[in-house]
Amino acid sequence: MPADTAPVRVPARRPAARDTLSRRGGRTAPWVLMYHSVGECADDPYLITVSPDRLERQLTWLNRRGLTGVGMAELLRARAEGRGNRLVGLTFDDGYTDFVEHAVPLLRRYGHTATVFVLPGRLGGGNEWDELGPRKTLLTEEGIRAAAAAGMEIGSHGLVHQDLTETADEVLTDEVRGSRDRLQEITGAAPEGFCYPYGKVDARVVNAVLAAGYTYGCAVAAGPLTGTHALPRAYVGERDTDARLHLKRLRHLLLRRTLPYEAGHAALPYARGAAPGARDRAGTRPAEGPPVPPEPRGGQDGR
Ligand SMILES: [Zn+2]
Numbered sequence: 521m522p523a524d525t526a527p528v529r530v531p532a533r534r535p536a537a538r539d540t541l542s543r544r545g546g547r548t549a550p551w552v553l554m555y556h557s558v559g560e561c562a563d564d565p566y567l568i569t570v571s572p573d574r575l576e577r578q579l580t581w582l583n584r585r586g587l588t589g590v591g592m593a594e595l596l597r598a599r600a601e602g603r604g605n606r607l608v609g610l611t612f613d614d615g616y617t618d619f620v621e622h623a624v625p626l627l628r629r630y631g632h633t634a635t636v637f638v639l640p641g642r643l644g645g646g647n648e649w650d651e652l653g654p655r656k657t658l659l660t661e662e663g664i665r666a667a668a669a670a671g672m673e674i675g676s677h678g679l680v681h682q683d684l685t686e687t688a689d690e691v692l693t694d695e696v697r698g699s700r701d702r703l704q705e706i707t708g709a710a711p712e713g714f715c716y717p718y719g720k721v722d723a724r725v726v727n728a729v730l731a732a733g734y735t736y737g738c739a740v741a742a743g744p745l746t747g748t749h750a751l752p753r754a755y756v757g758e759r760d761t762d763a764r765l766h767l768k769r770l771r772h773l774l775l776r777r778t779l780p781y782e783a784g785h786a787a788l789p790y791a792r793g794a795a796p797g798a799r800d801r802a803g804t805r806p807a808e809g810p811p812v813p814p815e816p817r818g819g820q821d822g823r
Pocket residue numbers: 613614677681717718822823
């Protein structure tokens with residue numbers, strides 16, 4: 521379905537000074553929200569679906585806070601230029617057809633963009649990896665091009681959605697490099713970003729993503745490999761009201777996870793063979809700050 525071409529309507533925003541916490545420190549990890557599917561879905565065991573109405577509320581919450589959602593490549597470029605304070609990364613995993621149908625019109629209406637991580641090995645197929653369903657359809661080549669034409673960033677989620685930490689080397693190369701080549705054929709531009717299926721990542725997989733030429737990688741949880749090629753993200757779902765979003769943002773700001781390897785990509789540890797399991801300052805610290813309701817199981821592992 522073609523993207524909404526209605527004029528972009530951006531509500532008035534509060535002055536930037538209201539969100540004072542985000543002005544502290546420039547090396548903290550960016551706040552990146554992780555979505556999957558957008559639609560109406562009553563039976564959703566993995567909690568991967570947010571309704572259009574809920575997404576609209578979440579986007580207007582960003583607007584009221586003076587925050588703008590952008591794709592990851594734009595977010596990282598802005599941060600490198602010192603102008604990322606009011607930006608939030610918006611990501612949609614798996615590349616469902618409902619991204620073009622429901623998410624893109626809302627994103628455009630409220631003045632945001634996003635990255636959609638697609639599966640060029642399952643064009644027009646479904647999410648068979650989610651054993652319990654619900655069955656959802658994935659973007660075709662045409663759908664991917666429609667998302668790009670609407671101003672959204674296209675990233676790779678691999679070819680067919682498998683845990684890359686469990687694959688043979690040649691399969692890993694196919695998934696990482698092969699999906700990049702395929703997306704370049706489809707859109708005319710090589711994707712800048714890769715998103716690890718299930719959020720599963722280790723040093724070997726990160727090295728493969730680096731070697732294939734991606735400038736960033738999206739994970740889910742923070743951990744020993746946290747950096748530009750293993751960016752932590754926050755799950756957002758149907759249950760995330762304004763109050764919960766506020767708490768999630770506060771938690772992000774208070775934890776102040778750092779990205780020690782962001783600037784210039786020069787000091788990335790992976791190529792030097794940093795041992796999996798080595799801890800950096802971003803390591804897995806216990807949650808602090810205001811209480812936030814526990815994430816639903818489906819949101820923790822980044823389907
Ligand atoms: Zn996925």
